[in-house]
Amino acid sequence: MATTQTVRVGRGLGERAMGRVFLAPSFAFMAVIALFPVFYAIGRSLYDIQGFRQEFTGIDNYVRVLTDPGFLNAVWNTLVFTVASVSLEFVIGMAFALIMNQAFVGRGLTRAVILIPWVIPTAVAAQVWRFMFDRNPGFVNAVLGTDINWLRDPFWSMVGVVSADVWKTAPFVALLLLAGLQTIPKDYYEAARVDGANALQRFWSVTLPLLRPAIVVALLFRTVEAMRMFDFAYVFTGYSNSLATLSVYAQRYLVREPDLGYANALSTVTFVIVMLVGLAFISRMGRHMIGDVARKEKR
Amino acid sequence: MPLLPHQKRYTARVFAAGAAALGLTLATACGEPPGEGTAGEGGDTAGLSDDPAFVWAVTGADRAIHEEVARLWNEENPDQQVDIFFLAPTADEQRQAMFQDLQNQAGEFDVLGLDVIWTGEFAEYGYIESLEDLRGEVEGVSLEGAVDSAQWQQELYALPYSSNGAFLYYRTDLVEEPPTTWEELYDTGTAAAEEAGISAYVGQGDQYEGFVVNFLELYWSAGGQLFDDAQERSTFLEGDAATTALDFMTRAYETGFYADGFDTMVEDDARALFQAGEAVYMRNWPYAIPLLQGEGDEESAVVDDFAVAPLPTFGGEGTTSALGGLNNAVSTLSDSKELAREFVLWAATDPEAQDVLMRNSLPPTMLSAYENTEDPDFQMLGDILAQAEARPPVPGYNSLSLAVQDHLHPAFRGQAEPQPALEAVDQAANDALEQE
Numbered sequence: 001m002a003t004t005q006t007v008r009v010g011r012g013l014g015e016r017a018m019g020r021v022f023l024a025p026s027f028a029f030m031a032v033i034a035l036f037p038v039f040y041a042i043g044r045s046l047y048d049i050q051g052f053r054q055e056f057t058g059i060d061n062y063v064r065v066l067t068d069p070g071f072l073n074a075v076w077n078t079l080v081f082t083v084a085s086v087s088l089e090f091v092i093g094m095a096f097a098l099i100m101n102q103a104f105v106g107r108g109l110t111r112a113v114i115l116i117p118w119v120i121p122t123a124v125a126a127q128v129w130r131f132m133f134d135r136n137p138g139f140v141n142a143v144l145g146t147d148i149n150w151l152r153d154p155f156w157s158m159v160g161v162v163s164a165d166v167w168k169t170a171p172f173v174a175l176l177l178l179a180g181l182q183t184i185p186k187d188y189y190e191a192a193r194v195d196g197a198n199a200l201q202r203f204w205s206v207t208l209p210l211l212r213p214a215i216v217v218a219l220l221f222r223t224v225e226a227m228r229m230f231d232f233a234y235v236f237t238g239y240s241n242s243l244a245t246l247s248v249y250a251q252r253y254l255v256r257e258p259d260l261g262y263a264n265a266l267s268t269v270t271f272v273i274v275m276l277v278g279l280a281f282i283s284r285m286g287r288h289m290i291g292d293v294a295r296k297e298k299r
Numbered sequence: 300m301p302l303l304p305h306q307k308r309y310t311a312r313v314f315a316a317g318a319a320a321l322g323l324t325l326a327t328a329c330g331e332p333p334g335e336g337t338a339g340e341g342g343d344t345a346g347l348s349d350d351p352a353f354v355w356a357v358t359g360a361d362r363a364i365h366e367e368v369a370r371l372w373n374e375e376n377p378d379q380q381v382d383i384f385f386l387a388p389t390a391d392e393q394r395q396a397m398f399q400d401l402q403n404q405a406g407e408f409d410v411l412g413l414d415v416i417w418t419g420e421f422a423e424y425g426y427i428e429s430l431e432d433l434r435g436e437v438e439g440v441s442l443e444g445a446v447d448s449a450q451w452q453q454e455l456y457a458l459p460y461s462s463n464g465a466f467l468y469y470r471t472d473l474v475e476e477p478p479t480t481w482e483e484l485y486d487t488g489t490a491a492a493e494e495a496g497i498s499a500y501v502g503q504g505d506q507y508e509g510f511v512v513n514f515l516e517l518y519w520s521a522g523g524q525l526f527d528d529a530q531e532r533s534t535f536l537e538g539d540a541a542t543t544a545l546d547f548m549t550r551a552y553e554t555g556f557y558a559d560g561f562d563t564m565v566e567d568d569a570r571a572l573f574q575a576g577e578a579v580y581m582r583n584w585p586y587a588i589p590l591l592q593g594e595g596d597e598e599s600a601v602v603d604d605f606a607v608a609p610l611p612t613f614g615g616e617g618t619t620s621a622l623g624g625l626n627n628a629v630s631t632l633s634d635s636k637e638l639a640r641e642f643v644l645w646a647a648t649d650p651e652a653q654d655v656l657m658r659n660s661l662p663p664t665m666l667s668a669y670e671n672t673e674d675p676d677f678q679m680l681g682d683i684l685a686q687a688e689a690r691p692p693v694p695g696y697n698s699l700s701l702a703v704q705d706h707l708h709p710a711f712r713g714q715a716e717p718q719p720a721l722e723a724v725d726q727a728a729n730d731a732l733e734q735e
Contacts, residue, residue, distance in 0.1 A: 051421075052425040255391055
């Protein structure tokens, strides 16, 4: 949406039409690889499929989804995970970004080092963390001096997955926020300093408001990704209900306990939930960014 | 918010950074799955024949053995050669690959190498042909448990190919005689472990199929049976076998008889600990023997200090192992069903084919193979398999297995009440008999 708006702002009509022509192939491509599977899945979710036998059952699968305690449990797990991991990642990522934005000796090295966790494939990172959390040989317990069943106790396994995910994705948030920080002109800080604002006030009144678009983008990406998190939960506890997220729960009916119609209904509901959250973010983001552009236009 | 001249460019920049980052995430997420080497872990044909008449889909684990069997067939039948499509080594992925072939009407596979627990599901879904008329060829020839695992509702849908059974591995330097009852196992294990300063028992306690197998072995050896003979209703709670088995596991977990981390342990975790000399007893499949003897890449601390025995029971009589292995079935989508049937029968009953498995330490299903072997461990395995129990190949076995994992795993760890957990499994067993 933001792109079409921008196009309309500066250019003439002819170029707009040209833009559509240029966009058509990529739109067609998106339609084939993204929209078709979505609608196909929605179609399949209206059937009860057992091997070669299938029967149209309308919304039965959806009724079952909404009354399935396993599904509600997965929603709860996903929410807990999303809220916990995204808030921690945001706070830690912000701290990283502020550090990396300072000029100091070894800044380049620090930036590179901080990004290492994020470039490791999640499935690999998950295996490594699982091994470290395992009670036998028990690396994490040895370091912390605890005797916690990190992988099987429902509470602690959630703590484990959240920490592993924070370790992995806080650098990603830091990267996005750093990009935002670097666009803030130094003049504002100087002006604030002249006005006698201390560090906290400068952060609160200059950095945060100007960083807002970057923050919204970072939170959007992280929230949507966290809501469809699969790797860590699956590697840590398999299909166990104690940690099953929406994706893991859908996968269970797709692969482990095949019931294709139901699996498609679960995927569709998951898709809708994630999309609603995504739209909520985008609409907020859109209001600020597009609003600014529009105001500029009027002027 | 104040209007800034660079606002637009700034927004675009944030977007670009975000998009680049997202793109990278996607690229890594869609990359090669870790640990799947290009050495053909699965997902391609083996190229055993230039002009194959039919295709056998089978697990990529023990790849060399299946290839040798197929080559033997091709030598004997140069006009009707087989090629192998190797599936992934893990059971879930194998099943998914076969489901995709069948459900999408692709029909690339003629012969399906099925895990022993899938018979009912594939039969019920209409994926595999009835082989009831071949029953006479395998009864009395193949292991009884293997034949049981290949039938659903008294109809034969597959023929046995390979088998697997459990040994109790024990440390000869710490235990004099292998125990015959679970109680004795518990007592001797606890005492020896304390003396040596190691763990008493390792096995398969992670929340997966292996846990179900470990539980069922206790359950069966306490006299339990999941279903009545007609496979019409659950008899899970009849008698006290379920309680006995669960109580044993709960106590073993609480008192530390099970090694630390038992609840996340799979086959190879147990093997590694036992191999490092960290446990008195281990429940495991036969594959660990050569590794423990130091024939693998890893050093073994127990080369001369271990032996195998049958698993104990609660009464001290006999032994009860869960039966593993593969059965071969004929796909209903095959366009060379006659040939596929011939191959399935040949793989089950040809002494040479079955001998290929034996020579490669993959337990065969033909009784005569065990009678002719001179390896004492395999002779013992023959006895164990003759008494082994097949997990019931009912259509809903996967749901039943997940129910056992969902309910009994927290229960044995003391995080759920045992009685409701057992009742939930009973309910799931009844549900597993009928398709929804």
